[in-house]
Amino acid sequence: MTTLTTPRVTLRPLTPDDLPHVLAYRNDPDVARYQGWPLPATPDAVATLVSDAPLGSPGWVQRAVTLHGGALLGDVGLNTHGPQAELGVTLARPAQGHGYAHEALHALITHAFTDLGLHRVHAGIDPRNTPVAALLTRLGFRHEGTSIQSYLHRGEWTDDARYGLLASEWRGGAAEE
Known part of the structure; x- marks a missing residue:
């Protein structure tokens, strides 16, 4: 199990006790608007996020984002495939903007x-998700292009903006706010 700690948050494996909260924020229309999971999110679907696989294992591995005191804020995921990985983030509405x-x-x-x-x-990301586009840019990602109407998302043809970052470009502490 991989657990990561920052000054304010801990990234730890999701547990069965987290699932009611995960189900609630993943079904919040404002949170789910630009996310790819089917709605409504179901208990069985969110249960698949519970795993003790270490980060870096092939496929999606999720981690709860919690305050050090334990409050669940949301989750992050890493989908590793060989020497590359896709990442994602979902925060409950009250945790956004902090x-x-x-x-x-x-x-x-x-x-x-x-x-x-x-x-x-x-x-x-959906390019209409401007807060996440700005977040990725602040973290050092470059916008690599946008595929126009490239996937069907909840009955609507949707654009897909791609962002990338190489290890050689990562400046660690320089990217922190």
């Missing part, structure tokens, strides 16, 4: 490059 996503992703990216030795991390 820098927690930046702090959690910064820790995840640092771990990916320093501990896992990955070559590249990337993210795909």
Whole structure:
């Protein structure tokens, strides 16, 4: 099990006790608006997020984002495939806008490059999700392009903006706010 700690948050494996809260924020329309999971999120679907697999294992591995006191703020994920990984973040609405996503992703990216030795991390987002686009840019990601109407998302053809970051570009502490 991989647990990461920052000044304010801990990234730890999700547990069965977390699932009611995860189900609630993943079904919040404002939280789920640009996310790729089917709605409504079901108890069985969120139960698949519970895993003791270490970060860097092939496929998606999720981590709870919690305050050091234990309150669950959301989750981050790393989908490792060879020397690269896709990352994602989801925070409950009350946790948004406080820098927690930046702090959690910064820790995840640092771990990916320093501990896992990955070559590249990337993210795909709906370009209408401007707060996450700005977050990725602050973390040092470059916008690599946008595929127009490239996937069907909840009945609507949706664009996919791709962001990438190489290990050689990661400046660690320089990317912190």
